[in-house]
Amino acid sequence: MAETRGLLAPQTDAEVRERFEALGPAAQTVTREVARAMDLSKEAYDERVTSDVVGTAREALFASLLAVTVGDYDEFEAAQDDYPDADLYENGSADVDRAAWHYVPFADALVAATFQNEPDAAVATLRRIAFSRFYQDVL
Structure with a gap:
């Protein structure tokens, strides 16, 4: 069953800046x-x-506080239906059993990192990718 790790899921550019300033x-x-x-x-x-x-x-x-969902690859594929118009940025291979994903609302982007055995490493990698690709530009 999928689990969510992290606290931040800002919806807008302004909310990204507000949360960032608060840190x-x-x-x-x-x-x-x-x-x-x-x-x-x-x-x-x-x-x-x-x-x-x-x-x-x-x-x-x-x-490190971005909200990330971790689950099996089938759950990730099902989650894509929740964001039908989102651009997908999948990092890794579709030939593994698990994925971590984060939706970036203000960019309408779903960012994912796939993995087999190391969820902590996948989550950390995904957060760095999402931050550098989307959040850093807003800040």
Whole structure:
């Protein structure tokens, strides 16, 4: 049976930007705590933890929170019926048993990654693909 992983499924460009902006403080906190765990001195922190670093953390957080459905390949094929006009971006082979997919409403696109045995890897790959192909352009 298919399962959904993740929390974010923004419907519009504006909602994408709103959710992304809301992750700013969390990205700063995560970055600061990771630097603390690495025992970076204040000087090293100020020198190495730039706005680009925090921005990368925010992008990674956003992508890692995208809602993804994981199921068998037949469930993925059935899910395509829910988005009859969507452009399909399938990554991987149709000759495997499972798939992970994410619908991007503002682009009317269904993005998928197929897999046989590694759902966590497929979900992570799918999120990176969806973020770089669709969400990054909105941001």
